[in-house]
Amino acid sequence: MLLKENIPVLYILGKIKKELILVTVYSVLIAIMYNTFHVTRISIPIAVPTILGTVISLLLAFKSNQAYDRWWEARTLWGAIVNDVRSFTRQLLTFVDAPYHEGERKAFVDRVAKRQIAWCFALSRNLRKQDPLHGLEKYLSKEDIDYISKYDNVPVAILELQGADIRSAYKLGWINEFQQVALDETLTRFSNEMGGCERIKNTVFPVTYAAYIHFSILLFVLMLPFGLIEYFGIVEVPVVIAIATSFFLIESMAIHLQDPFENKPTDTPTITISRTIERDVVQMLKEKEKYELAVAGGGFNNSKMFYIL
């Protein structure tokens, strides 16, 4: 999760240590060949690795861009989930109306709003291939958990339950037909956001490109010592390592960014976001009833309000 505190550079440096060791051995060998055994015909003009370097730079820029876009889209989708859960809760609180069954109304709003929190946690775990049902008993009734545990895709099942409850509310006359359609549109947005996350999760960056870029960097690193040996001698080794590290690091970071639901430090912080959602929703639910009274005693002539109803 990319929060400000953790700087996983060392973590990523660890991921390329195999490549770095190989490059070190390789360039030391060439320096020895050149300096000790005087195999000097192997020097090549620096312009040759330069051409390759330009191509690879552009490919890495391309790959970084696409990886960043995937990562940012994943973040944006979870940002949209935050917005839509807030809007959904607000709609539940302001749309649902059961004049003679205030207790049932409150229970209904509570159940549906909490089920949406459960959906966030289930989606988060589902994307990471963890058990999506873990920890949901805090937000869902026993019946709900039984029901959704029969489904392959748990978040889809939760959204179906939401739809069924909104249908029931409509049939009971607690919401009108416009409000039903408006709530259904919000469910559709949840469906789209879930689908967007699944798309990012299930679509790999074209493997041909990935393999090719890795192969090009390798080719470049293999050529580099020959281009530098003439000028540097043994000093060539740290220079080659520094430049090789540069290229491998960019590649490695792009690979980490492009898959944001893999239990890595660079993931989209879906659990943290879900907690924020939970905090906001719970505050909206808990305080609600008190506010109804505040308003009643405040700006409006509330006797009239109940009369009209």
Added chain:
Amino acid sequence: MLLKENIPVLYILGKIKKELILVTVYSVLIAIMYNTFHVTRISIPIAVPTILGTVISLLLAFKSNQAYDRWWEARTLWGAIVNDVRSFTRQLLTFVDAPYHEGERKAFVDRVAKRQIAWCFALSRNLRKQDPLHGLEKYLSKEDIDYISKYDNVPVAILELQGADIRSAYKLGWINEFQQVALDETLTRFSNEMGGCERIKNTVFPVTYAAYIHFSILLFVLMLPFGLIEYFGIVEVPVVIAIATSFFLIESMAIHLQDPFENKPTDTPTITISRTIERDVVQMLKEKEKYELAVAGGGFNNSKMFYIL
């Protein structure tokens, strides 16, 4: 289909083997001319191919970007199809209501939801220029198949059937006027997604650009041996092959990515996606009735619910 398992690098390497053989022969000939027959005036400064190399790198970056965008748009469209089929099924389950004809209602929802699965498979096959009717008898009635087989564009015909059935449901009073418009909007989204896929299928990447880029790479590869011969002698051959492979591979990969509906390993995995859709929809349909009972015995005072209906 770009799933994680298959790495079709060799597959793509096969596509450029003709070019590679030609480049090998060509650069060997020049090395022989230079080393054996001492035609040494042909050497040119490496800066000349470098200028061309920069231009070509930028053109390949441009082409890779557009190809990736087409491929990603195709994937996004199919992701949207997943979302909208789920939403459509949820809408059918929660909107349609026929108090005294529960059996007919269920048959109706089943038929319309399955027809939408058929639409996914038909669209998938239609985009690949295969027989779109193949295998649809699993999801469609005999009459439906007869009807749609008269159309040039089968998915359009299926959407028309969906519209006709929603019209019938509205006339029968099973959905209200808002729900009809909401379902019609979902059909419009299907229509847009289908049109988007057709657009990508039917629009070629500007052929002038494609031809030009190929021609530039050729020019560059033809010049390259002259720029390197002075420094390398016969060692020039593998260097030219390596650099030429780089450029031809990027070009080749962009060409493969840019047309994602052509029965190639890099295609958008439309069949796999359609299967996922089928799984989710079938689960939503099969379990639905049981849940109605679960809700009835659960949170609501269901005697009242049936009373109000």
Added chain:
Amino acid sequence: MLLKENIPVLYILGKIKKELILVTVYSVLIAIMYNTFHVTRISIPIAVPTILGTVISLLLAFKSNQAYDRWWEARTLWGAIVNDVRSFTRQLLTFVDAPYHEGERKAFVDRVAKRQIAWCFALSRNLRKQDPLHGLEKYLSKEDIDYISKYDNVPVAILELQGADIRSAYKLGWINEFQQVALDETLTRFSNEMGGCERIKNTVFPVTYAAYIHFSILLFVLMLPFGLIEYFGIVEVPVVIAIATSFFLIESMAIHLQDPFENKPTDTPTITISRTIERDVVQMLKEKEKYELAVAGGGFNNSKMFYIL
């Protein structure tokens, strides 16, 4: 029109032949000056044209990107027109309902749907500054043609007629108020797509940029022979021509792509698209009535359907 069959490279090569002849003459003259008259002080280091070459490459990449975006947006707008005409026809078929005037209903749907085909052809011709009324008598009544011929912008007039007919249908009770608003939204989308095409047609790529890029390429080509003459002698001529061709070709292709409604081979294929639209709409209209019967005899208890109406 960019269909797969035609590869207009030669067509475009023809467009830059004037420049190529000038470049040939120019570089031959310099070679003669250098080799015959031994004016050797004119040689400049190759690094100078290289700096300019990098700048021009980036500018050409920028220009190619914008040109491609315009071209792709034009294609996307026409793709959206295809989708919306299909959706509009479906809406007409499923929304309009005149229980006791089936014949008039059918005539109405036919007239409005065909008028939308006419709109596609009129828009296509209007964008190309051709007579937009040409050939519309196939789809429009005499009165309609008289009416729209008084307008400067014929597609706007056709959309106005569509609005008037939908208003009439609403007044007659053939569509309800939601359906009127839904159909009006579809008309608004047609209006937006038309406006988008007009925007692309009427907005030139910033002429200062275009003129400047041309001027920079010229400057670069003028410098190039001086940079190469020292190494090549007379062989410099084909190299200069090859590189100059590269730059002029990219510029020329961008210019062709960026204006997609100009009667050129690289245009958006609006006529082909309009024909596809016509085919789909005609099939939807012709077969419709037969299907009503098929449904009636199929899944539904149709006696009840007419009873409820």
Added chain:
Amino acid sequence: MLLKENIPVLYILGKIKKELILVTVYSVLIAIMYNTFHVTRISIPIAVPTILGTVISLLLAFKSNQAYDRWWEARTLWGAIVNDVRSFTRQLLTFVDAPYHEGERKAFVDRVAKRQIAWCFALSRNLRKQDPLHGLEKYLSKEDIDYISKYDNVPVAILELQGADIRSAYKLGWINEFQQVALDETLTRFSNEMGGCERIKNTVFPVTYAAYIHFSILLFVLMLPFGLIEYFGIVEVPVVIAIATSFFLIESMAIHLQDPFENKPTDTPTITISRTIERDVVQMLKEKEKYELAVAGGGFNNSKMFYIL
């Protein structure tokens, strides 16, 4: 305004003449120092300005892209205004209905439609910091002008008047509740387009970037003569001027593009667009009544139409 006729290259060349004179004097001085006073130690390798040249090229490409995006967004917003005014007029003509007050209805539609034309002109002048009320008496009543002249933001005031009139029409029963909401959505789109233009107008391109790019180009131009002097002698002067002109011109063009509402030749042609809007709206209003009759005598059985009303 970027129309096809005017090519303001000379206009822009004029903007950078100060820089060009300074560069000329500066490079002449260095050439004299080198050639006459033989201060030859000042020559530097051409590779140093080349590194800076690459960085500046990328920064200029970045800046050109952002400037183009701003300019294109401004153009797109005005294109959307064209579309929405057309749609708004169509909605007024087809939604508003006052069976027994045809004269008042026509006066109402005329007034509201013309007020929207006034909004276009007022917005156009407001963005350019000109008096927004100039010339509006052609489209607005005396009362309207008195009212809006009290506002700081005149286009906001005009939209408020539109809202008030639509409210009145709804209260009078001339439009139904769906139509009111649909018209309100169109007003919201106008509000968004106005806000988008104001955003572009009021947001400067980050001044730090702008200042920095200018400073880098200066640094580059100051270094350039030292890099070239060794090879060229006095011929260095025109080469430096040519390259400096290239960089200053791109910068200058980006600066001109990025602010499209400043009374410059490269502005978005808001007045021309407003005239086109006026032409279309006036034609739709003038011809409308005649068409009502044409339809009445045409396809419909119009006696029935009035009967149903």
Added chain:
Amino acid sequence: MLLKENIPVLYILGKIKKELILVTVYSVLIAIMYNTFHVTRISIPIAVPTILGTVISLLLAFKSNQAYDRWWEARTLWGAIVNDVRSFTRQLLTFVDAPYHEGERKAFVDRVAKRQIAWCFALSRNLRKQDPLHGLEKYLSKEDIDYISKYDNVPVAILELQGADIRSAYKLGWINEFQQVALDETLTRFSNEMGGCERIKNTVFPVTYAAYIHFSILLFVLMLPFGLIEYFGIVEVPVVIAIATSFFLIESMAIHLQDPFENKPTDTPTITISRTIERDVVQMLKEKEKYELAVAGGGFNNSKMFYIL
């Protein structure tokens, strides 16, 4: 805040002074080593830093792009807030209708509109981690402030109050069901805009990339003096400083742009924007009643208007 007046180049130059001092000391030391102690083997070919320079240029271009996009998205979100507050106020003024309670209606519209201004200021302060309640007593009642002060996220609480008041208005019959849904959609847009700002605030640019880019520039600057020392001697010092300043400045500016809610001079000017919103809303509220009269005496037959009501 990026307004036209302030050019915080010096401000930013101050941010990199530590780096500049280190670079100066470092390059002076190398020049002394080379010139005084004649350690001449340390010179390296300029081509080596050039390769790194190209990679870094592309990475900085990538980073500048993403930083600009974040900054521009933040600005666009606040532009959308301006638009939506204006639209919301217009909707309040034209939707709410309480025939026999004009005074209460006016008080209601005033309260809700001003509460939206409070939301803008609270959001602005909340994003900057300042006390969001500061100064809100100007726009909110005592009860409202008590209520929202119990929430962690104050803007969410304000939107909840808005929803509660709209619900009350609907229950009182002051707005109809369509208008309730339309107003709710506007609230949803506010929720989305707030969420978008929070996303930008809470998501750091991938720290691995940021750390890596800094490390690469450092590597490049450390190598640079070795590449230049051979040609320049002591003159190398200012050249190294100039080039190092270039790279550090771009990096520094990107870092400043990418976080637009941090109390820096480059922030999105949320307070200025909120003031503009306040000005427009207050003018719309104050003048409204006078206009009702103006309309009444103007175009309409107002006796009829009140009669129909």
